[in-house]
Amino acid sequence: MTTKPKARKFRIKRSPSAATEAATPQPKAAADAGPVPMPEPPRPTPAPDAAMAGEVSSSAQVNGETDIEAIRREGLTGRQLRMARRVAQKHALPATSDFDAVRLLREKGIDPFQRSNMLELVVPQAGGAQHEGGPGNALAALPAQQGGAGAGRVQLPQTVPVGRETLPSTETANPMERRMREISDIQRDITARRRKKMGLLLVRLAFFVIIPTFFAGYYFYKVATPMYATDSQFLIIQNEGTGGASPFGGLLPTQFANSADSIATQGYLQSKDAMLRLDEDAGFKDHFANSSIDPIQRLTEDPTNEEAYKLYKKNIKIGYDPTEGMIRMEVIAADPQVATTFSERLLKYAEERVNSLSQAKRDSGMNDAEIGYEKAVQQRREAQQRLIELQVENGVDPEAVIAAIRTQITNYETLLIEKQLELAALLDNARPNRAKVEGAQGDVRRLEGALAQLNDRMNNATEGNNSLAQQAVSLQLAQADLVNADTNLQLAQTGLEQARTEASRQVRYLTVAVRPVPSEEPSYPRKFENTILAFLIFGGIYLMISLTASILREQVTS
Secondary structure, eight states: OOOOOBOOOOOOOOOHHHHHHHHSOOOHHHHHHOOOSSOOOOOOOOOHHHHHHTBOOOHHHHHHHHHHHHHHHTTOOHHHHHHHHHHHHHTTOOOSSHHHHHHHHHHTTOOTTSOOOHHHHSOOOGGGOOOTTTHHHHHHTHHHHHSSOOSSOOOSSOOOOTTSOOOOOOOOOOHHHHHHHHHHHHHHHHHHHHHHHHHHHHHHHIIIIIHHHHHHHHIIIIISOOBEEEEEEEEEEEOOSOGGGSTTGGGSOOEEOOHHHHHHHHHHHTSHHHHHHHHHHHOHHHHHTOTTSOTTTOOOSSOOHHHHHHHHHHHEEEEEETTTTEEEEEEEESSHHHHHHHHHHHHHHHHHHHHHHTHHHHHHHHHHHHHHHHHHHHHHHHHHHHHHHHHHHHOSOHHHHHHHHHHHHHHHHHHHHHHHHHHHHHHTSSSOOHHHHHHHHHHHHHHHHHHHHHHHHHHHHHSSTTOHHHHHHHHHHHHHHHHHHHHHHHHHHHHHHHHHHHHHHTOEEEEEEEOOOOOSSOOBOOHHHHHHHHHHHHHHHHHHHHHHHHHHHHHHHO
C-alpha cells in the first residue's frame, strides 16, 4: 500500500524557471541513481494550489524531508549542529535549520564535522608535480582549493564518478532489514572506537603510570641501600629547689622546662652547627659518601656543607611534643653502630646546649648580687670607721657632757630659787637677823656666779666649729650612717641569697628517657609503602595533565 506523502509548506513565490523544471518529468532510473558530480538544479517549488492544500509536488522535496529526518535520527550533538551552522554560513548556503545546514553541506560534498588544517589546504598537484616558484605558488593555490572538495581531503558523502554505471540496485532487502544492518554497523563502529580509545588509554596509563611505578618499585626493592634507624627520647627539666638556703633544697620537686628551651634545643640539633660538629667528631660526610650506598642516597666525593646539610635534615628527624614535654629523635644511617654513635653524639651536644641556655642569665644575676653585697659591706665599714675616728678625736662623749652641764644648771637654778625665797622671807621681817640675811645673800650671790659659769660653759659647748654640739651632731650623723649601712648590708645579703636561689632554680637538666640502641633490621626504605605512594603520585600527575589537556582541547575546538 502506498500513500502519497503530505507536508505543510510555507507559501513561497514560484519563479517561472522553477515551474517549468518542476513540470518536466524525471525518469525513475535517474531518481534512484543517487548524486552526480554535476551542479544540482534548483529545488522545485510546489504549485500554489498544492501548497495551499498541504501536498508535495515533487520527489526532490520528499527526498529533502527524508534526509532531514535521517539526520535527526543520527543523534548529532549541539556542538556538531553549531559547527554545521557556522560552516553553512561560511559557504552562504540558505539553511532553514541546523539539520538543513547539515543536509545542504553534504549535498555540496562538504563534511561539516571535519576540522580544517592549514597543512590539508596546501597539497601537491596531480602527478606529483610541485608548484613552481616555491612557497609563493603553493600559497597562491589555496583559494582555488578552499571552495571545493579538496584533492587530499575526504568529504562525506563522496560524489559519484561520471563514468560509473547508474543501473538500479539489485539489492532485494526490505527497508527494515537495511535499517537493522545500518544500526548494527553503527554499533560495531562504536564498539571499535571504544576499543581503540580503551587501548590508547591503557597505553597512556602504562607509559605515564605503570612503567614509572615499576621503576620506582624496582629501585626500592633491588637498588636502594637499607638504612638503619636509632630512636631516642629525652626531656628537659628545671630545678624548683631553694639552692643553698635550705638543706632540703635538692629534695624539692622539679618540673618540665618551658617550651622555649625545648624548641631551642630542637632547633640547635637540626642546625648546620650541629652537623659540622658531628662531621668533625664522628665523620658524617665520610659515612654518607661511602661507595656502598646507592647513588641517590650517597653524597659526592667532596660534598659542600649545603649538600651535607640537606642530607642531614633528611636523616636526622627530631620532634617535640608540647603536651608531654618529650623530644623524640630518630637518626638514620647505613650502619646500625654508626647510627647509634651519631645519636649519642647529638645527645651530648644537646646536654651542653641545655646547660648553657641559662648560664649567662645566672652568671649575670649572681655577679650583680655579689657586687651589691660587696659595696654594702664596704659602705658599712667606712661608716663604722668614721664613727670610731670621731669618738677618738673628741675623747669624751659630747652629748653626755652637754647633758651633765644641763643637769648642773638645772640643780643650781633650783637652789638659787630656794635661797632667793629664803632671803625674801628674811627681808619680810620688820627686824630681820642681820647675820642670816647676809648669809642668805651670800648664798644667792655664789649660786648666781656658779650659774653664770655653767651658762658660759654651756654657750662655749654649743657655739663654734669645735663645740660639743657640733661634735655631737657629727657623732649622730656617723651613727645614722652606720645604721643605714647596716640596713643596706642586710638587704644586699638578702638579695645575694635570692640570686643564688634563682640561679639554682634556673638550672636545666637533660634527662634521657630512652637510650639509643642499635637496630638489627633495616627500617628504610619502606618498599611497599613507597611503591604505593609512587603509584599514587604518578596517577595524580597523569590525571591532572589529562584533565588540563581535555579542557584546553575543548576550549580550542569550541
